[in-house]
Amino acid sequence: MKDDHLSYERMDADPHEKKLFIRQLFDAVVPTYDVLNRVLSLGIDQTWRRAAIRNLSPLSGKRVIDLCCGTGDLSRLLRKRGAVTLSIDFSRKMILKGLNKKALSGLAAVADASFLPYQNSFFNGAAIAFGIRNIPDIGPFLKEVRRVLAPGGRFVILELVRPENPIVNSIYKVYLHGLLPLAGRLVSGDKTAYRYLAETIATFIDPADLSFLLTAYGFEDVRIHRKTFGIAAVISCKKGEPS
Ligand SMILES: C[S@@+](CC[C@H](N)C(=O)[O-])C[C@H]1O[C@@H](n2cnc3c(N)ncnc32)[C@H](O)[C@@H]1O
Numbered sequence: 555m556k557d558d559h560l561s562y563e564r565m566d567a568d569p570h571e572k573k574l575f576i577r578q579l580f581d582a583v584v585p586t587y588d589v590l591n592r593v594l595s596l597g598i599d600q601t602w603r604r605a606a607i608r609n610l611s612p613l614s615g616k617r618v619i620d621l622c623c624g625t626g627d628l629s630r631l632l633r634k635r636g637a638v639t640l641s642i643d644f645s646r647k648m649i650l651k652g653l654n655k656k657a658l659s660g661l662a663a664v665a666d667a668s669f670l671p672y673q674n675s676f677f678n679g680a681a682i683a684f685g686i687r688n689i690p691d692i693g694p695f696l697k698e699v700r701r702v703l704a705p706g707g708r709f710v711i712l713e714l715v716r717p718e719n720p721i722v723n724s725i726y727k728v729y730l731h732g733l734l735p736l737a738g739r740l741v742s743g744d745k746t747a748y749r750y751l752a753e754t755i756a757t758f759i760d761p762a763d764l765s766f767l768l769t770a771y772g773f774e775d776v777r778i779h780r781k782t783f784g785i786a787a788v789i790s791c792k793k794g795e796p797s
Contacts, residue, residue: 569690569691572690573644573666573690576688577644577645579744579746579747579750580624580645580647580648580747581645581646581647581648582742582744582747583738583742583744583747583748584625584645584647584648584651585742586741586742587624587625587648587651588625588627588651588655589741590737590738590741590742590748591627593737593741594733594734594737594738598781598782598786599627599684600627600631602683602712602781602782602786602788603627603628603631603683603712604631605712605779605781605788606628606681606683606710606711606712606788606790607628607631607632607635607681607710609708609710609777609788609790610632610637610679610681610708610710611635612636613632613635613636613637613679614635614636614637615636615637615638616636616637616638616678616679617637617638617640617676617677617678617679618632618637618638618639618640618677618678618679618680618681619639619640619641619642619670619672619677619679619680619681619702620632620639620640620641620642620681620682620683621642621667621680621681621682621685621699622642622643622667622682622683622684622685622686622688622689623641623642623643623648623649623652623658623662624643624645624648624652624683624684624685625648625651625652625655625657625658626641626652626653626655626657626658626662627657627683628681628683628712629641629652629657629658629659629662630656630657630658632681633659637679638661639659639661640661640662640663640672640677641658641659641661641662641663642662642663642664642665642667642670643662643664643665644664644665644666644667645664646664649662649663649664667682667685667689667695667698667699668689668691668694668695668698669698670698670699670701670702672702673702674701674702675701675702675703675704675705676702676704677702677703677704677707678703678704678707679703679707679708679709679710680699680702680703680707680708680709680710681709681710681711681712682710682711682712683712683713684712684713684714686711686713686758686764687713687714687754687755687758688754692767693771696767696768696771696773697771700771700772700773700793703793704793705793705794705795705796706792706793706794706795707792707793708790708791708792709768709773709790709791709792709793710788710789710790711764711787711788711789711790712786712787712788713758713761713764713786713787713789714755714785714786715755715758715760715761715780715784715785715786715787716755716756716760716784717783717784717785718780718784719783719784722783722784722785726783726785727756730752730755730756731752731756734748734751734752735748735749735752738751761778761780761787761789762778764789765778765789765791768789768791769791772793772794773791773792773793773794774791774792774793774794775790775791775792776789776790776791777789777790777791
């Protein structure tokens with residue numbers, strides 16, 4: 555991606571414009587996305603994904619949507635545990651990579667997470683890994699997830715967050731603003747992408763605020779589990795049953 559073409563620093567608040575930029579950015583990092591994920595997280599990303607989907611157990615026979623599925627690592631884990639998984643991402647290139655490496659099944663669609671092409675109450679569970687901090691129109695997104703979930707269905711969010719402990723946070727900042735963009739640039743050749751990803755971690759709302767938001771959009775039983783010195787969080791909640 556050319557750095558001067560579309561800079562996130564120049565983006566205005568228009569969610570549509572932002573999404574065009576974000577999709578272009580993820581399209582650009584597809585070839586190196588998986589390897590960088592493993593290296594930059596020291597391989598812990600898969601452990602976090604497994605921990606996240608435990609919140610949807612039992613999975614056998616459940617219909618689960620993987621939102622912002624990328625190359626399909628979460629979808630593959632969900633299917634391994636017996637779920638029927640439908641996966642969506644707005645980057646066609648991510649989906650194609652996921653299909654090629656057989657992490658995604660044929661049940662994958664190119665779609666915006668805030669406009670889901672599924673009927674009301676279609677899913678027994680919903681999951682999003684490392685995707686929510688990229689969604690500018692978070693209100694419409696949460697409304698849409700709740701719409702497609704069946705009553706009683708759980709929604710689980712896995713996201714990178716800022717550690718609460720000030721010492722860990724100082725060390726993490728060095729990683730986030732130094733090592734991450736540098737390694738990202740060297741491996742992917744993309745100046746902007748990993749700087750943007752670091753910036754979204756530094757600025758996204760913290761898990762407590764996200765859980766308030768979930769409650770405001772009608773989700774219940776919100777639980778937060780921090781992982782690995784607090785640098786990742788699994789937030790789970792459910793769509794209540796009608797009273
Ligand atoms: C950091 S990747 C995470 C991919 C995958 N979930 C994983 O665990 O590796 C974020 C993904 O979200 C997708 N994405 C971002 N905003 C989206 C939106 N509004 N609708 C659909 N996909 C979106 C991107 O294309 C990208 O593939």
